[in-house]
């Protein structure tokens with residue numbers, strides 16, 4: 001079994017009857033959703049709140065009942081992937097462009113379980129370019145302010161070379177910092193730039209991490 005499947009399926013074990021569950025985005029959470037879909041067919045009663053249109057679509061296919069924020073008072077548990085995880089469990093997220101909804105849902109959840117294969121574990125964040133969601137208006141100026149923080153910013157493009165548009169109708173700038181020594185400070189600095197909607201640094205949010213070490217599942 002591939003590592004993503006191992007950790008994705010393991011995370012589904014933490015979902016209990018009656019929970020409102022934040023459903024993350026990406027190829028690792030894909031396996032969590034498959035496992036949840038199966039358990040729901042067997043009688044598990046949960047409600048899911050998706051972090052992206054892609055996850056919403058998959059959850060519907062798997063007959064996972066969905067709710068919106070208007071219908072709930074809290075989220076019990078969110079399960080999501082990551083692009084990089086450092087030694088303090090700070091994360092870079094947003095490789096799939098879903099970081100804004102992911103952060104809103106992680107922040108609203110009583111618990112966040114992060115699932116990741118062993119390749120995502122790093123000492124210092126930053127080899128993976130940091131995704132930053134920005135409004136389209138004046139994005140060139142916003143990118144200049146981001147560059148002033150010491151990175152090379154690139155507008156994310158699709159295969160057809162047109163800009164990638166998020167579920168919230170914004171652009172993504174991928175910022176190559178190479179080494180992010182203080183993710184907390186950088187998160188704050190980026191979010192204080194007018195035009196930045198949110199960035200993919202998730203600091204102090206991880207409650208549980210499920211990964212693989214030497215072929216074995218590790219729950220940290």
Ligand SMILES: O=C[C@H](O)[C@H](O)[C@H](O)COP(=O)(O)O
Nearest residue numbers: 026027028094095096097098
């Ligand atoms: O926007 C995407 C999300 O932050 C994903 O959780 C992250 O990119 C990890 O995705 P994957 O599990 O496909 O590596």
